[in-house]
Amino acid sequence: MSKYETNFTSKFFAKRAFSFWKARVALYALLKALGVGQGDEVILPGYTCVMDVNPIKYLDANPVYVDIEPKTFNMNIELLEEKISPKTKVIIAQHTYGYACDMDAILEIAGNHNVVVIEDCCLALGSTYKGKLAGTFGRAAYFSFQWNKPYTTGLGGMAVCNDEKLAEAIDRLCENDMVSPSFKEVAMLAAQLMVYRTFIYPGTTALAQTLFRWLTKKGAVVGSSSTCEFEPVMADDFFKRMSCVQAKSGIRQLKKLDKNIIHRKEMAKLYDELLSGKDWIPRQYDSAVQDPVMVRYPVRITEKEKALEEAASAGIELGSWFECPLHPIETPMQMYGYEVGMCPEAEKAAREVVNLPLHPRAGKKTVKRTVKFISQFEQA
Ligand SMILES: Cc1ncc(COP(=O)(O)O)c(C=O)c1O
Structure with a gap:
């Protein structure tokens, strides 16, 4: 494990951590390593980011959406069980805006049907449920370090798990299939991080976001998502590792x-x-x-x-x-x-x-x- 991964495991009581270019890549690795494939169903709330749905589609599996409950915006547990079918392989428990899901109920329903639970902690770094950290309940969890997330390394994602077999399967995937970001991508991301640290404040955010979206479309910056990601077709270089720039920044952010x-x-x-x-x-x-x-x-x-x-x-x-x-x-x-x-x-x-x-x-x-x-x- 890299230093960043090791430091992350100790914060989240996990045996293993795997760093990626983005959180969506972490989810893809988890689903693939769990053997999710054609025709399988993955349940998630119908109030999410499409980048969370893409990895399911890339594996030819089908997303199944559960409506939310209006106070915490999390999956409505009352509606969960009826969505489970013999094809259901995974439930993604997304802790929305930071509110932890009702993990007792989700784990019980999942256990009754022999379904794996993965926690989406992209919006909930440090949240707890019954005194235990979000990310420590499911078979695995993943985190995002994109610009809007609890802390940012520009882009970035981490998967954590305690399950040796799952970890070995992710290791194999990473060894065989993972590609490195290009020099240009890493250099652009490093420059963007510098600009972010220097110029982005609450008063300048709206303007910066408009400019950033425009520059992303022109290909002048490394965007959080490229145009091709608004359709469920996987790009050749999707399965990408985290760069040193992101990892170094992550180590610093983790300290804070x-x-x-x-x-x-x-x-x-x-x-x-x-x-x-x-x-x-x-x-x-x-x-x-x-x-x-x-x-x-x-x-x-x-x-x-x-x-x-x-x-x-x-x-x-x-x-x-x-x-x-x-x-x-x-x-x-x-x-x-x-x-x-x-x-x-x-x-x-x-x-x-x-x-x-x-x-x-x-x-x-x-x-x-x-x-x-x-x-x-x-x-x-
Ligand atoms: C709830 C949630 N999960 C996952 C992701 C994907 O994160 P990333 O942009 O690091 O791939 C997002 C994206 O913003 C998100 O909002």
């Missing part, structure tokens, strides 16, 4: 993780207080069961489009994900087996939810400014 987590919790509490003061309903979760480390603070509003437009010109950092059940709106959802109406709560959340910043650069002043801005709108 405890501080990052404290900051996120404090800022989320401040949002709770300030929003309550404006007569908004703040976060709703069972604090006796979970202690979330939120990646962003989700709120529902009636005029999402208007708020996003005004926020961009006012220099307020509002996130719009998830914009549709399989984010982003460019996704041709039918190609991924999603029909409109399949997950009504997820579709409603996609129309209503904007998310507010909690990252280490968003301090009390940003939180207060963001609440002042958002509370001009009506809560949905």
Whole structure:
């Protein structure tokens, strides 16, 4: 294991960690190593990023979507069991925005049907459920270090597991099939990380995102997703390893993780207080069961489009994900087996939810400014 992988295992009590170019690559490795293949079914919430669905399709398996429950945006456990069929191989427990899933219920249902559980911790680094870290419940878990994630190495993903057999299968895959990122990709990513550290603050984020998307389309930067990833066709160089630039940055970020987590919790509490003061309903979760480390603070509003437009010109950092059940709106959802109406709560959340910043650069002043801005709108 690399130094970054070793350091990661000790934070997450895992025997093995495997680093990749992106989290979607980590999920692909896990599914492939578990033997998921043609006609198998993989269950996940219908409120996710399409990049999480691609690895399922690349393996000729079929995604099966479960609607969410409206408070934590996680898979609605009441609807899970009816989605299980003899073809179900895996349930992906996605801890959305940082709220941990009801792991007891998921593990029980999965156990009854002999189905593997993988945890998607891309939005929940450090969250706990019944005092135990998200990422330590399933057969395996994976994490993302893309720009919007709990900490960033530009792009990056990690899979962790305690299962020797699964680890051996991933080792074999990596030895046989994995490719390295090109020199150009790594150099561009290193430059982007430098720009990010120097220039990206809450007030400049909206502008930077617009510029970044435009530059991605022109091929001038390493984008989080390329155009070909909005269709379920795997690129030749998809199965890519993590570069040294990402790993070095990850080692540094991991050292700052405890501080990052404290900051996120404090800022989320401040949002709770300030929003309550404006007569908004703040976060709703069972604090006796979970202690979330939120990646962003989700709120529902009636005029999402208007708020996003005004926020961009006012220099307020509002996130719009998830914009549709399989984010982003460019996704041709039918190609991924999603029909409109399949997950009504997820579709409603996609129309209503904007998310507010909690990252280490968003301090009390940003939180207060963001609440002042958002509370001009009506809560949905
Ligand atoms: C919940 C979730 N899982 C997985 C991913 C994929 O992460 P990555 O961009 O590192 O491949 C995303 C993407 O943003 C995501 O939102």
